[in-house]
Amino acid sequence: xxxxxxxxxVSPERILLSEDAEQVIVPxxxxxxxxxxxxxxxxxTLRPGVLDAQVAGGRRRVFVRGGFAEVGPDRLTVLxxxxxxxxxxxxxxxxxxxxxxxxxxxxxxxDAGRMVAGEAVxxxxxxxx
Numbered sequence: 001x002x003x004x005x006x007x008x009x010v011s012p013e014r015i016l017l018s019e020d021a022e023q024v025i026v027p028x029x030x031x032x033x034x035x036x037x038x039x040x041x042x043x044x045t046l047r048p049g050v051l052d053a054q055v056a057g058g059r060r061r062v063f064v065r066g067g068f069a070e071v072g073p074d075r076l077t078v079l080x081x082x083x084x085x086x087x088x089x090x091x092x093x094x095x096x097x098x099x100x101x102x103x104x105x106x107x108x109x110x111d112a113g114r115m116v117a118g119e120a121v122x123x124x125x126x127x128x129x
Contacts, residue, residue: 005037006075007053009062011083017053017060024076025052026069035069035076042071048101048120050086050127051078061086063127065101065120086127098124 007021024035027049033042046067053060067080084097101124105117 003037004056005035005039005073007055008075008077009051009053009080009083010078011067011080016062016083016085017055019055019057021056021076022054024054025050026076026078027051027064028069035071038073039071039076041073042069044069044071046078046080048116048123050123051080051083063097063123066116089127094124094127 004020004022007017007019007024008015009017022036026033026035026044027047028044029047030044032049033044046064046069048065049063051062051064053062062080063084063086064078064080065082067078070077070079084093098121101117101120105114105121108114108117
């Protein structure tokens, strides 16, 4: 594939993806950004949101809740604190994730924690609709 780069999506539990990608839209803390082959080096924290990847096998969508993205000209590595493969999601699992995010919001100790947890709740509710 011309114009591709190595994309790895990793969480503490597992490696979800490790393949060539044409484009990945990343939910960065300062806003979404698109990674293409030849991208300038960047390190960004992640906000809760959907990571949308165009890979050799088609499109992959994954909800991430926090973490980091490291971008280079020929690779993107996303280290997600928690992720949900939206291709394998059902209503019951999504309802559980919303409940879990609401609990994190209720337990947040500071404004930054409340902001991130609140955004996770909103993003998950949008996926449920």
